[in-house]
Amino acid sequence: MFWQAGIRVAGVGAALIIVTASCSAPRDAAAERAGTAAVVHIHAAGTQAAGTGAAGTAAVETPATLVRTARTGQARTQHAVAPAAGSRSPARAGSVRGAGSDPGRIRWHRPHLGVYAKGMPSSYQPVDEFGAAVGKRPAIVLFYSGFGEKFPTKFAEQAHAHRAVPLDQIEPTGISIAQIAAGRYDAYLKSYADAVRSYGHHVIIGFAHEMNGSWYSWGWTHVSPSTWVSAWQRVVTDFRSQGADNVTWLWTVSRVQDQGPFSAYWPGAAYVNWVGIDGYFTSRQDTFDNVFKRAMDVVHQFTNDPVLISESAIGQRAGQARKIPDLLAGVLRKHLRGLVWFDVDQHGGLSRQDWRVEGHRRAMAAFRSADHRFV
Numbered sequence: 001m002f003w004q005a006g007i008r009v010a011g012v013g014a015a016l017i018i019v020t021a022s023c024s025a026p027r028d029a030a031a032e033r034a035g036t037a038a039v040v041h042i043h044a045a046g047t048q049a050a051g052t053g054a055a056g057t058a059a060v061e062t063p064a065t066l067v068r069t070a071r072t073g074q075a076r077t078q079h080a081v082a083p084a085a086g087s088r089s090p091a092r093a094g095s096v097r098g099a100g101s102d103p104g105r106i107r108w109h110r111p112h113l114g115v116y117a118k119g120m121p122s123s124y125q126p127v128d129e130f131g132a133a134v135g136k137r138p139a140i141v142l143f144y145s146g147f148g149e150k151f152p153t154k155f156a157e158q159a160h161a162h163r164a165v166p167l168d169q170i171e172p173t174g175i176s177i178a179q180i181a182a183g184r185y186d187a188y189l190k191s192y193a194d195a196v197r198s199y200g201h202h203v204i205i206g207f208a209h210e211m212n213g214s215w216y217s218w219g220w221t222h223v224s225p226s227t228w229v230s231a232w233q234r235v236v237t238d239f240r241s242q243g244a245d246n247v248t249w250l251w252t253v254s255r256v257q258d259q260g261p262f263s264a265y266w267p268g269a270a271y272v273n274w275v276g277i278d279g280y281f282t283s284r285q286d287t288f289d290n291v292f293k294r295a296m297d298v299v300h301q302f303t304n305d306p307v308l309i310s311e312s313a314i315g316q317r318a319g320q321a322r323k324i325p326d327l328l329a330g331v332l333r334k335h336l337r338g339l340v341w342f343d344v345d346q347h348g349g350l351s352r353q354d355w356r357v358e359g360h361r362r363a364m365a366a367f368r369s370a371d372h373r374f375v
Contacts, residue, residue, distance in 0.1 A: 110373050111331050112338045114140025114164065116311070121155035127162070130343060133358045134367035136374065140165050140204070142311075142340055147172040148188065151195035160201045167204040167250070167310075167340070170235075173216075177208065177223045181230035186238055193242035202246055206310070207235050209252035210278055212260035220260030232267040252276030252310050255295035262298050274337060275299050276310030281318040281327070282350045288330025296334065309339040315353030321362035328370050 115138040117126030124141075131137050141159045143152065145168055156166045172180060179185065196203055208218040211228050218228065232251070239247055251272040253262050266272075277299070279291045296307060314320040314327060331339050346352035357363045 111336060112139035113367075113370075113374055114138045114142060114167070114338065114340060116142035116340060116342055118344070121152040121166075124155065124158040124162070127159075127164070130358070133364050135364075136367065136370070137162065138164055140167050140338065140340070142167045142169065144169045144171055147175045147185075151192055151199070153195060153199055156199050156201070156203065165202050165204060167206070169206045169209050169252070169310075171216075172208055172218055172231075177218050177231045178227050181227055181234050183234065186234075189235055189238040190242050193239040193244040196239070196247060197242055197244040200246065202248065204248045204250050204274070205239075206250040206252045206276060207232055209276065209310070210254040211265050212262055213254045213256055214259055225260065225264035228265055229267045233271050236267075236271045248273045250274045250276045250308060250310060251305075252278060253295065253299070255279035255292060257294065257298065262295075263302050266302055269303060269305075272303070272305055275303060275305050275307045277307060278311040279309070280312055280342075280355075281314040281320075281323055282353065283317070284319050286314075286318055286323070288326050288333075292330065292334075306337045307334070308337040311340045311342050313342040313344075313355035315350070315355055316360070317350060317353055320357075320360060321366050324363060324366035325370075328374065332371060332373060
């Protein structure tokens with residue numbers, strides 16, 4: 001979510017993932033990447049250009065809003081959306097596909113733990129360090145890529161060597177979503193797809209995540225849902241045109257529901273394999289059910305795709321060690337693909353807590369004693 005976004009760009013953190021499905025909390029990748037590779041805006045022809053995008057300030061989401069919307073958010077009517085020009089349409093947009101359908105052919109019969117950590121994807125060391133702390137080998141390694149960056153093949157190969165799957169959240173910061181939808185960035189997207197295809201192993205990819213919130217330039221109030229949907233379909237179509245069929249497409253929303261309606265952003269069953277839900281425990285009253293259940297109920301009104309908690313953590317002020325068993329049990333109970341733990345040390349009220357597990361003996365013990373069904 002938006003505060004986590006700032007951290008990714010600022011360069012402060014690590015995160016864990018459990019795979020079987022769902023999560024929410026705002027971020028901004030530009031912050032964590034500051035001081036590393038700058039985002040390059042690419043024309044379809046392959047030349048550099050200044051990217052354009054809708055302007056707007058990030059709305060501040062308070063813990064009260066997080067809790068309230070998890071309990072009271074209501075589903076909106078599903079909007080049918082026409083496929084992007086030249087896209088495949090084997091299924092009607094908005095139709096429901098059976099759970100487990102997955103062209104990327106990822107087959108997990110148990111929930112998996114994974115990690116997002118400061119320094120990824122430049123280094124794999126943070127992944128190993130986090131795994132050592134929790135006593136489990138991360139099975140998914142999350143990173144955020146700026147639009148214009150290259151696919152980190154070396155990091156992906158290290159992940160494969162560690163029997164982990166890379167999860168790439170592509171963030172089009174400062175890029176016109178309408179121009180992506182219109183095909184201006186096809187050359188860049190196809191070159192990225194070529195690199196992913198050449199890697200040759202499973203990759204989970206998301207694009208312009210948490211679009212139902214107003215904290216990103218591509219989100220609610222900044223870009224219309226129909227334009228966002230067209231851009232998503234264009235991205236998927238460009239990858240498929242290059243034969244990158246090793247991708248599992250992760251459509252990710254924030255669990256916050258007092259902003260944009262989930263269904264308005266649904267690109268159709270033909271364009272999505274898994275649903276990601278981002279959400280955080282910020283206060284002692286938070287539980288798996290009041291953080292995630294409402295969002296999952298709304299999502300399941302228009303798709304039966306598997307769910308991944310794609311970004312989550314429990315703050316120290318929320319009773320981290322005591323709540324970890326509840327979070328893990330919820331993933332098992334709901335038969336989710338897994339959980340991503342955002343392991344970052346922040347200081348700034350309920351919404352910017354110390355999310356890290358390292359250094360907190362009871363929290364590390366809670367993960368180490370997690371149900372044996374977690375890989």
